[in-house]
Amino acid sequence: MARKEKIEAGFEKAGLPTARRHVFLCTGPDCCDPEAGQAAWDELKRRLKDSGLPVMRTKAACFRVCHGGPWLVVYPDGIWYGEMTAKRVSRIVTEHLGEGRPVKEWIAQVHPLEPADEPDRDGRPPRR
Numbered sequence: 393m394a395r396k397e398k399i400e401a402g403f404e405k406a407g408l409p410t411a412r413r414h415v416f417l418c419t420g421p422d423c424c425d426p427e428a429g430q431a432a433w434d435e436l437k438r439r440l441k442d443s444g445l446p447v448m449r450t451k452a453a454c455f456r457v458c459h460g461g462p463w464l465v466v467y468p469d470g471i472w473y474g475e476m477t478a479k480r481v482s483r484i485v486t487e488h489l490g491e492g493r494p495v496k497e498w499i500a501q502v503h504p505l506e507p508a509d510e511p512d513r514d515g516r517p518p519r520r
């Protein structure tokens with residue numbers, strides 16, 4: 393298989409062509425016990441695979457927050473969830489990723505990313 397075909401196969405395997413969201417999970421070691429981070433990651437992998445939702449997932453080593461994890465971030469929404477457990481991850485997969493309803497009680501921060509040269513979602517001018 394040629395280099396370009398291998399890359400395209402990788403994109404396909406990652407779910408990029410159909411992805412609607414991308415979820416990142418920090419599994420520690422500074423924001424949480426790495427075992428807790430791994431348990432949350434295992435559940436995220438399992439639930440996303442079983443659900444077939446068009447969501448990409450990436451294990452992150454550190455978001456530089458380093459307290460209150462494991463942290464789970466959902467893009468493009470820009471929603472940050474802290475203190476993830478397997479049970480919480482499961483509910484986020486069902487309600488936020490599956491039904492489009494973020495789990496408000498666990499949201500620590502909302503910060504959707506906006507390109508710097510375009511008005512933001514509220515129509516404010518670009519940041520300089």
Ligand code: FES
Pocket residue numbers: 418419420421422423424453454455456457458459461463
């Ligand atoms: S180790 Fe998780 S945010 Fe730094």
